[in-house]
Amino acid sequence: MIDEFAKAYLHDELREVREVLVGKLDGLGEYDIRRPLTGTGTNLLGLVKHLTLSESRYFGEVFGRPFAEPMQRWDDLDRRGEDMWATEHETREEIVARYRRVWAHADETIEALKVDAPGHVPWWPRPDVMLFNILVHMLTETSRHAGHADILREQLDGATATAGQRDAGFWAKRRAEVERAAEAARGMERQGQSS
Template sequence: MTSPEPTGAADPTARAVPTGPTDPKADLRFSLQEARDALLWKLEGLSEYDIRRPMTPTGTNLLGLVKHCASVELGYLGDTFGRPSGEPLPWLDEGADLNADMWATAEESRASLVDLYRRAWAHADATIDALPLDTIGRVPWWQSGRDEVTLHHAVVRVTADTHRHAGHADIVRELLDGAAGMSVRDTSLPSADPAWWERYRNRLEEAAKEADAHT
């Protein structure tokens, strides 16, 4: 089991954990950016086929996760607060195929979707910077009368969603080529030795069988 080796990876010290006086916006931005970076890192070093392959019965795939997360940011941290990005998102139009935001067509390139995601970051970050956290927005796809949300809530929602999908990407990447790790700055893995991981997995398998035998 190894960690992905990113190409042109960022300096591990480039963005440290916020310190000093409490700054809620800085804390929120830090946590959201960690998830964004982790998600894109999982694409690095893979073929066009592998970043698009459906790796679960419900079709989970790496590039589709990026496409989805870009759409989520532009919606919750753009349109919701009267700040439309102007980005065309045909996969969300009325009449689009169900789940069209969760996979990439052959015509949608890796570069175009990664660039869209980065533009979504910039647009979302500009919204966070421009508005107080208690600003009220309205989510266009929520039920009328129950569609109000604060910017604080929207940022937490997007951050939670992105971290969830970064976790999906962790598992998909490990299934594809065995590469694992939490981030380019800290893999959070106890060992890089494949033999150690084989022994570890075997130990878990034996424990599971033993527990099952006792039921």
């Protein structure tokens, strides 16, 4: 009983966070969804493209159920990192549609297998896994990247998950409060160093 509950719970959470991630693209132009917003080039559309490849591998080849469309191989070192950004020839629609097709394939794998079904992840130090391990891994991975997407989106246009609940005045006051605390901590640190 607990096995089915755990599987259903993790799967539902994964479904929800996938939608949150894709929703971060809404209302933005092509440049903003692609532009590098960190020193390493992290960008919104690249996060979607990366998770497409991840889910296709983890819920596909790990369980002997490869995704039907050609995807970059995990051991193709010459192409490593290409999944983190989109070329000008790849459209948002194509990337998001492929992600949704990968979801459907992953969902079929999750529904078809028991939570303790064995899988094999050749790139992990302990490669023998169960569906449970992969559900936890992909929920963690997708949530991590959805968090990145939250920050990237806020950098672009100030949009946050709580935007409708709080106004600009609230956030200006909050930011000033956080800045004041950081300045005070820096002052205390300097005092400690001079003692």
